[in-house]
Amino acid sequence: MIDERMLLxxxxxxxxxxxxxxxxxFQPPLYRYAYRLLGSADDAEEAVAETFHRLxxxxxRGQGPERHLQAWLYRVLHNLIVDRYRERPxxxxxxxxSDPVVDGLDEEVQRRMVQERIRLALRQLTREQQQxxxxxxxxxxxxxxxxxxxxxxxxxxxxLQHRALAALRRILEASSTSVHKSRSER
Amino acid sequence: MSSVNLEAALExxxxxxxxxxxxxxxxxxxxxxxxxxxxxxxxIGPAGFRPAVRPTRADALGGxxxxxxxxxxxxGLVAAxxxxxxxxxxxxxxxxxxxxxxxxxxYSVKLAWEDVRLALTWEPRARADLALDLVDxxxxxxxxLAETGEPVPPRAxxxxxxxxxxxxxxxxxxxxxxxVAALERVQERTQVWVRTMEQAWQDGSPRxxxxxxxxxxxxxxxxxxxxxxxxxxxxxxxxxxxxTLPQPIPTETSPLRPAPTTPPYPTPSSxxxxxxxxxxxxxxxxxxxxxxATQAAGSGxxxxxxxxxxxxxxxxxxxxxxxxxxxxxxxxxxxxxxxNKNGQGK
Numbered sequence: 080m081i082d083e084r085m086l087l088x089x090x091x092x093x094x095x096x097x098x099x100x101x102x103x104x105f106q107p108p109l110y111r112y113a114y115r116l117l118g119s120a121d122d123a124e125e126a127v128a129e130t131f132h133r134l135x136x137x138x139x140r141g142q143g144p145e146r147h148l149q150a151w152l153y154r155v156l157h158n159l160i161v162d163r164y165r166e167r168p169x170x171x172x173x174x175x176x177s178d179p180v181v182d183g184l185d186e187e188v189q190r191r192m193v194q195e196r197i198r199l200a201l202r203q204l205t206r207e208q209q210q211x212x213x214x215x216x217x218x219x220x221x222x223x224x225x226x227x228x229x230x231x232x233x234x235x236x237x238x239l240q241h242r243a244l245a246a247l248r249r250i251l252e253a254s255s256t257s258v259h260k261s262r263s264e265r
Numbered sequence: 266m267s268s269v270n271l272e273a274a275l276e277x278x279x280x281x282x283x284x285x286x287x288x289x290x291x292x293x294x295x296x297x298x299x300x301x302x303x304x305x306x307x308x309i310g311p312a313g314f315r316p317a318v319r320p321t322r323a324d325a326l327g328g329x330x331x332x333x334x335x336x337x338x339x340x341g342l343v344a345a346x347x348x349x350x351x352x353x354x355x356x357x358x359x360x361x362x363x364x365x366x367x368x369x370x371x372y373s374v375k376l377a378w379e380d381v382r383l384a385l386t387w388e389p390r391a392r393a394d395l396a397l398d399l400v401d402x403x404x405x406x407x408x409x410l411a412e413t414g415e416p417v418p419p420r421a422x423x424x425x426x427x428x429x430x431x432x433x434x435x436x437x438x439x440x441x442x443x444x445v446a447a448l449e450r451v452q453e454r455t456q457v458w459v460r461t462m463e464q465a466w467q468d469g470s471p472r473x474x475x476x477x478x479x480x481x482x483x484x485x486x487x488x489x490x491x492x493x494x495x496x497x498x499x500x501x502x503x504x505x506x507x508x509t510l511p512q513p514i515p516t517e518t519s520p521l522r523p524a525p526t527t528p529p530y531p532t533p534s535s536x537x538x539x540x541x542x543x544x545x546x547x548x549x550x551x552x553x554x555x556x557x558a559t560q561a562a563g564s565g566x567x568x569x570x571x572x573x574x575x576x577x578x579x580x581x582x583x584x585x586x587x588x589x590x591x592x593x594x595x596x597x598x599x600x601x602x603x604x605n606k607n608g609q610g611k
Contacts, residue, residue, distance in 0.1 A: 093304040102296055111281045131296050139303045194277050205461040216275050242468050251269040
């Protein structure tokens with residue numbers, strides 16, 4: 080676990096060793112986070128590179144994270160991901176039109192389509208809800224670690240987690256119902 | 266119909282193909298090279314100050330007696346100690362204020378510190394980015410309060426409006442391409458923020474619905490202003506970003522429509538009917554990593570009775586309602602990625 084308090088002053092001085100530590104520690108989880116939301120390695124790589132670029136810009140201006148480096152990085156990355164949704168909207172076939180085609184597609188393509196549906200559902204959550212779900216259930220962070228990333232108390236993370244799962248369930252169930260309803264109408 | 270297996274659904278996203286080692290190494294190299302370039306700029310450090318070497322009084326006196334030097338040193342030490350003490354107190358106060366919610370006495374400290382940061386951000390684009398980040402935090406605070414049932418104080422909404430005005434006025438001072446990019450970001454983020462308020466509406470206490478409605482109204486107005494700015498940049502600049510909105514706003518959402526007093530969800534007869542999704546208590550429900558997940562997957566207070574929502578779209582009449590041909594209750598999501606042209610979620 081990186082001691083951000085010790086590291087931040089060295090980062091602000093653009094010390095090379097501190098920058099290496101930060102990059103090596105945070106680039107892999109940030110990339111995984113971005114990939115899970117974007118579904119594209121190129122987009123994820125670009126978003127993470129831009130995040131670190133903005134970190135340098137902020138440090139150069141004397142700004143940037145003052146306490147929670149990890150939270151800052153995730154917030155910037157997430158906002159970049161949101162901007163990217165706008166530029167490159169995800170494509171999914173309309174369930175009503177494509178079900179006969181879907182059934183004929185190979186397993187890999189079907190799996191990707193399901194993954195994309197889940198990503199779309201995740202994107203409907205708030206930023207913090209998405210972070211809780213991805214960091215806790217896919218990155219395996221503890222509640223305390225997630226709380227550090229979000230800059231919230233542990234209790235708030237627990238209730239956020241509860242709401243995130245409930246909201247995700249509602250969205251996925253609604254999406255699933257739409258698919259089944261369209262299929263039954265055919 | 267079986268309940269969604271959240272654990273299985275999320276597992277599908279677990280595997281992430283790693284980046285090729287050479288690409289990863291190249292990206293790391295680019296990052297460090299950029300940092301090195303910034304660090305080598307003459308005299309410019311992160312704080313923008315070059316360390317100065319000033320002549321001491323002893324030097325000015327021709328380096329006379331050690332007593333004079335000691336006096337100067339002593340005064341300097343006292344001054345430094347006082348500054349450090351003051352800095353420590355202020356830093357402690359600011360530190361404590363960072364976690365303050367709008368209902369906390371330290372909230373004004375938090376806002377004051379944000380104002381300092383904004384004032385010290387000279388570059389307009391950076392200032393616009395910072396303002397957007399701060400709006401994001403305000404929205405999160407309001408949603409948190411609403412969801413936990415605490416009252417949303419008026420100053421939270423006032424601060425939200427202040428930051429949104431600042432964002433638009435800053436955008437109005439940018440050059441054309443940067444202004445367009447800034448306004449597009451505003452449009453996209455306001456959609457996300459409105460969704461946040463929607464979920465707070467669904468999950469939170471009724472006491473805060475008026476506050477949430479006001480927040481959504483404000484966000485929709487800002488979004489409309491951004492849209493007007495994109496269509497007429499000159500008028501946007503002349504108005505300093507706070508263009509006068511036509512009445513009513515020609516969007517799917519009218520911010521002036523009063524909140525419903527009865528359950529905000531559409532009646533079954535008015536919407537495509539979906540059978541209520543049974544909430545199973547099967548072991549597979551939820552990711553299963555913690556008791557909270559299982560509890561979350563169980564029947565919450567409103568789940569069985571609540572008509573579903575399609576992904577991201579408030580078919581429920583949330584904190585705002587719509588008018589217009591689409592007749593879609595809740596904040597608009599017309600241009601949102603992932604939605605088909607009918608505005609239905611997937």
